[in-house]
Each structure stands twice: as C-alpha cells, then as structure tokens.
Amino acid sequence: MPTSTPLVNSPLSIGPHPVRPPVVLAPMAGITNAPFRTLCREFSGGKGLFVSEMITTRALVERNEKTMQLIHFDASETPRSIQLYGVDPATVGKAVRMIAEEDLADHIDLNFGCPVPKVTRKGGGSALPYKRHLLRAILREAVSGAGDLPVTMKMRKGIDDDHITYLDAGRIAVEEGVTAIALHGRTAAQHYGGTADWDAIARLKEHVPEIPVLGNGDIWSADDALRMVRATGCDGVVVGRGCLGRPWLFADLVAAFEGRTDARAGGPDGCSARPTLREVAAVMVRHATLLGEWIGDETRGVIDFRKHVAWYLKGFAVGSEMRKRLAITSSLAELRSGLDELDLDQPWPTGADGPRGRTSGNNRVVLPDGWLKDPYDCAGVGEDAELDTSGG
Numbered sequence: 376m377p378t379s380t381p382l383v384n385s386p387l388s389i390g391p392h393p394v395r396p397p398v399v400l401a402p403m404a405g406i407t408n409a410p411f412r413t414l415c416r417e418f419s420g421g422k423g424l425f426v427s428e429m430i431t432t433r434a435l436v437e438r439n440e441k442t443m444q445l446i447h448f449d450a451s452e453t454p455r456s457i458q459l460y461g462v463d464p465a466t467v468g469k470a471v472r473m474i475a476e477e478d479l480a481d482h483i484d485l486n487f488g489c490p491v492p493k494v495t496r497k498g499g500g501s502a503l504p505y506k507r508h509l510l511r512a513i514l515r516e517a518v519s520g521a522g523d524l525p526v527t528m529k530m531r532k533g534i535d536d537d538h539i540t541y542l543d544a545g546r547i548a549v550e551e552g553v554t555a556i557a558l559h560g561r562t563a564a565q566h567y568g569g570t571a572d573w574d575a576i577a578r579l580k581e582h583v584p585e586i587p588v589l590g591n592g593d594i595w596s597a598d599d600a601l602r603m604v605r606a607t608g609c610d611g612v613v614v615g616r617g618c619l620g621r622p623w624l625f626a627d628l629v630a631a632f633e634g635r636t637d638a639r640a641g642g643p644d645g646c647s648a649r650p651t652l653r654e655v656a657a658v659m660v661r662h663a664t665l666l667g668e669w670i671g672d673e674t675r676g677v678i679d680f681r682k683h684v685a686w687y688l689k690g691f692a693v694g695s696e697m698r699k700r701l702a703i704t705s706s707l708a709e710l711r712s713g714l715d716e717l718d719l720d721q722p723w724p725t726g727a728d729g730p731r732g733r734t735s736g737n738n739r740v741v742l743p744d745g746w747l748k749d750p751y752d753c754a755g756v757g758e759d760a761e762l763d764t765s766g767g
Contacts, residue, residue, distance in 0.1 A: 387587055387589075387610050389424065389454075389525050389554055390482065390525025391525070392454045392525070394423060394611060395422065396633060397589070397610060397632065398419070398612055398614065398628045398629065398632065399424045399425075399426065399589060399612070399613045400415055400423065400424065400426055400613075400614060401426065401529075401613045401614060401615035402428050402429055402486070403428060403615055404429050404489075406619070407425070407427060407428045408445065408666075408669065409447060409449055409665075410666045411622070411662070411665075412449075412452065413451075413665055414661065414662055414665065415618060415622045415625045417622075418622050418626040419628070420626075423628070423629070424482075425456065426456040426457070427446065427456060427457050427458055428445060429486055430442060430445060430458060430470075431459075431761065431763065431764060431765045432461035432463075432761065433463075433466055433470075433761035433762065433763050434764055434765045435459070435474075436466060436469045439764070441764065442764075442765040446479055446480070448480070454481035455479075455480040455482070456481065456483075456484065457480040457482070457483055458483075458484040458485070458529070459471070459484070459485055459517075460485075460500065460762065460765075461485075461499070462497055462498050462503065462509075462760040463756070463760060463761055465516070467485075467517055469520075471483060471517045471520035471524075472520040475520060475521050475522045480524070483517065483526050484529055485517060485528040486500060487500060487503050487528055487530040487544070488500060490531065490563040490564075490566050490740065493762070496742065496743065497743065497761075498742070498760050499762070501531045501533075501562075502563065502742055504533070504543070504544040505746065505747070505750055506746075506751065507547060509753035509756060511550075514528070514547065514548060514552075514553055525554040525555075527554050527555040527556065529559070529613070530544055530559070531561055531562055532560060532562045532572060532575050533562050533563070534563050534740050534747075535564035535740060536562060536564070538747060541575060541579055545558075545588075546583065548583070549583050549585050553586065554586060555586055555589060555610075556583065556587075556588050556589070557588075557589040557590075557591050557613045558576050558588065558589070559571065559613075560572040560573055560574075560575045560590070560592040563740045566738050572592075573590065573593075573607050574607075576588065576592075576603070577607040577608055577609075580607060580609055580610075589613050590603045591613035591614075591615065594613075595617045595730065596728050597624070597627040599617070600628055600632070619683070620683055620685075620687040622658065623648055624648070630648075650723060651719070652717060652719045652720070653719035653720065655687055655691070656714040656715075656717070659684070659710070660711055660714070663676055663677050663680040663707060664676070664707060666679050666680050673706060673707060677706055678705060681702050681703065684698070684701050684702045685698065685702065688701075690725075691717075691724055691727075692718065692724075697713065697717065701714070743756075
C-alpha cells in the first residue's frame, strides 16, 4: 500500500480540538498512564490524541487516591483526554460535572467497549449498550454535565452475534449530542480474538453521517491504518494493542497520514519505525524511567514496566532465560545490565508487527442475571453496579 494521504472526508475535530493527523491512542487499563502517553506523544511530535486509561466514575467522585493520580496530566498534554466508565447515570453525571467544574480535562470519552468479566458482570462496558434506555440516560447526563467539553464514546459491535447493538447505539449517541464515536469491530464475546469487522465500521459511518466515526481493531502498522480509512470511510483511527511495545508506531502513523515517504523516524534517540534492538533497548529504559518518576519510586516503576518487556522484545533473538530475567528486574541498573548483554545490533525482525496482547476469542460474556431478557428494561441497575477502582 503506497503511503499517500488517505481520503478522509474532512479534518477530524473533537469538539473545538483538531486531531491532525486523525490518530488516537486507545485507552488501555494499566497501560495508557501518563508515562506511556508521554512516550507515544514524543514519537508523534505532539500530534494526535492520547486518552487516559479507564477512570471509574464512582472512584473519581469519591476522590480515590489512586484515581486522582491517574487523572494527572503532564503540562505538555493538550488536549487532556479522560476516559470514564460508569453504569449509573447519576454517578456519571456527577463525575462529568466534577471534571468540567474543576478543569480536570478538555475531553471526556465514555467506555462502552470493555469486555472483561469484572466490568460486564455489572452491566458495564460492552454489555451496557444493549440496554438502550440506560445508554440514553447515561449519555444525556454526561453531555448535560460536560458543558462546553466534548463527550465521545467508544463501543463494540455488541455482546455477541445474536445481540448486535452498535447501530442503535450510534443513533442514540447522535440524538443525545455525542461529538464522535469510536467502534471496535468485534463483539464482547470475541474479546480480542478473530478478525475485526471493518465492514461494521463502514456501516456505522453510513448510519451516523452527522458526527465523526473512528475505526478500531487490527491496526498493527501505519499501512493498516490507511487501509482501514480507505476501506471504511471512517474519519480517523484508534490504535490500541498495535502500540504495545511499539510506541514508535505513532511516528509512522503521523508520517503516513501526512503523505510523507521519508524514513518515518522521530521520537527519543531518533528511534525509527523499524528500530534495531539497540534503539528498542533505549526506549525500554526510558519507559521504565518515566514510570519510576511518575510513581515516585524507581523500584515500583521498573516493576510496573515488567509487563511491557515481552511486547518490546517480540521477534528479536533473545533467549527464554534472558527474557525471564528481564521480566523480573527491580531497578534501572538491573534492566540496563540485562539489555547490555543482548546482541543489540540485531535489525528489526521480519514479522514482528503482528498481534500482541490478549488474543483470546469466543468467550462467554458474563452478564447480570436476566440482562438479555429485555433490551430496554434497566431495573436494578444503579450505584451498586459501579466499580470503585480505576485503571489497571
């Protein structure tokens, strides 16, 4: 696929905020904290939109200590973008008003896409759009409470192939004043398995021409992003698992959407979009360093970084024992020492751009008792269904 500018319908804006190129970092629990957003933003040259990890509305309203740290943004982050999860309209409304009144963010995204059991068993995430009246009530409270702040939503196709919700949800979103919609082309039952249905993204774009539609799912490279835009007519892309261990993907995405055919290089240490292992190692150390500075403790930062090790090293010739050793490091010195023992002159490995992260599919979706009996009745859903912790 040639790297020419894709045929987007119009420049993407989220409310008053232009997003050029139309590239968004997907919120991922335990991943898209301030350090990771900083790293991705450095590679992008500050272009695009970078969303926080999931913040639960109950924890925000109660000013949970961990949650208040998660909503901290670096001074260079503009616009500041928060993703909220909630099930109770009143609690969502309180959280949104708090953000608006206390100037905690510039953009609010609502999570209706998470498929994990701890969320869906309470009727949240990807389970919620099935209850049309509940979805409408939450969106109405959010948009009303947000004032001038734009409210967007991220969702999946539905619960499973027998309970598809995205077209109804899209129409409700338009009617309630949502600014833009991101669609992950999978059902909750698919989790992250199988292939994302890009045709669904095209259908949603046709169904809600009034607002921007962003596509999500199976974007592992910049060429994938261009291909999605051309195939679906979507207004932009949301990148999740494709940037795990690959924050430099944002340099590639920016170059591709701008129609540049240069080496697509940028970011810390001049790391290219096809870095050598030496360049990857430098990014790994910087990532771990940022985490330690953010947490305020080097050891805790390196421990938090451990989950990223396998993603960064995927495809490189690194023995299993060394991979295990790097995944249990507790200091930056330990991490550097282990990396220095590798063959750092290795070029970017063939086939290293494929799937990373969770890939399981065909899961039974855990739902509240009787959830599927009536797509409109939402009796019994209230404050007790709210989660009390945020992020990962």
